Amino acid sequence: MAESAQQPRAARTGTGRAKVLTSYDPRTGEVVGDFAIMGAGELTRAVRAARTTEQWWAALDFAGRKRWLLDWKRALARGTRDLVEMISNETGKPRLDAAVEVTLAVEHLDWVARHAERTLSRTTRTATRFRRDRPGSIGQLPLGAVGVLGPWHNPVLAPMNSIASAMAAGNTVVFKPSELTPGVGAWLADSWNRLSPSQPVLQVVTGDSGTAAALCKAHLDKIAYTGSLAGAREVTALCAQSGTPLVVEQGGRGAMIVQVDARLDTAAAAAIHGAMAHSGQHPAGVHVVYVADSVYEPFLELVAEQARALRPAADRRASYGPMVLDAQLDVVRRQIRDALTRGGRAVVGSLESIREPYIEPVVLTEVPETSIAITGEAVGPVLVVNRVADMDEAVERVNAPERALPVAVFTRDVRSVPEFADRLRTGLVTVNATPVYGVNGPGRIRDPHSLLEFSRAQLITEQRHRDPLGTFDNHPQRLRMARALFRLRHRV
Incomplete structure (x- = not known):
């Protein structure tokens, strides 16, 4: 939601609160399409339709829903070319990156269906002889109607993790898709509606931050949000007002x-891709690298060589595309300036690398840990490479930020990683690979927890025998029997 305060590369038409939301190609500024800014009335109708349809959808057994979802999966797979084109047009991603995103989203839909x-x-659930557990069963039932707020950076994969589950x-x-990628959201909803026009199990509402806020206040059974830290704070506050559960x-x-024992060429390639892919606008990857002192120089040379080979542009052979938000260009500019002012050194690129709407690769080193180039949110193709005396210092630096982030460890001694990882304050450690969104990064696909979340x-439970304690009969013999069972069970 926080992105609503940041304008895309081309300004929207109209003044004030316009009736139409215009989507632009960030590479060229050309119009991709016009979409409605839906207000309270449209949102109310959508939620009412979801409430009506939830009864039919929930009444289907798992096999019935599986058939519908697999039909939808096949429809998405057949329309991959058009969907990839739409993603590329609205985000500026190279088509290959967009194709990978669609493939992962289809795979997740297939997995949850099956x-x-x-x-x-x-x-x-069975009872035990001496415990008071009652036999019975436990199952997972639908919540009802769920709202999903999607981001612009992975406009299919990120929301599909929640939608399909x-x-x-x-x-x-x-x-509600991002206001920067309404065309992708509309495409997904249309693909479902073509299968089932009379049962709107999936609906899309397009609009701006006002539409997103209204969805949070619509008293749905749960809201799923994917996006920035600032946006998460806004959504949390809005859902708290309505008492709506939030993930x-x-x-x-x-x-x-x-x-010291890492394969440096592999590590350097992973660092560059993790930092530069999608102009550094991915929600997963690498922002800063801590390198053992003895291999620092050769590693830095490899990183610099690979960074210089990248070329941002709009054509099909480009390494990556443009920055999508003007505000992100300003963030990158401030971070580079701060790093250099505090004594950091530019190995590749500089402030002159910012050529709107593109940013050429930037590699910095010797950057103080207090610089916003390290402490700030990573939003551009900038990589910081700092040397550390030993792994104790690396752990100290990784654990310093208030917010735990993924850590990629590169070493040939894979068996030592679990013990090393125990010292890291993070929920995700990858070995000899950088976190990739939807695979081993945030929004992991093919994860049972994604189903349990919704x-x-x-x-x-069933009471088959008389409960010796579930009675008002306080005869001393009952107390003696209860004490005997307690001593027998706990050996006291």
């Missing part, structure tokens, strides 16, 4: 640690 029953179906769990979905998927480029547990 695994929802195994993950969510009712299982029996919520639908497979038996929920209907109202999807936040917040990404962020993390750190890499290069140990369901509620229901426990059914």
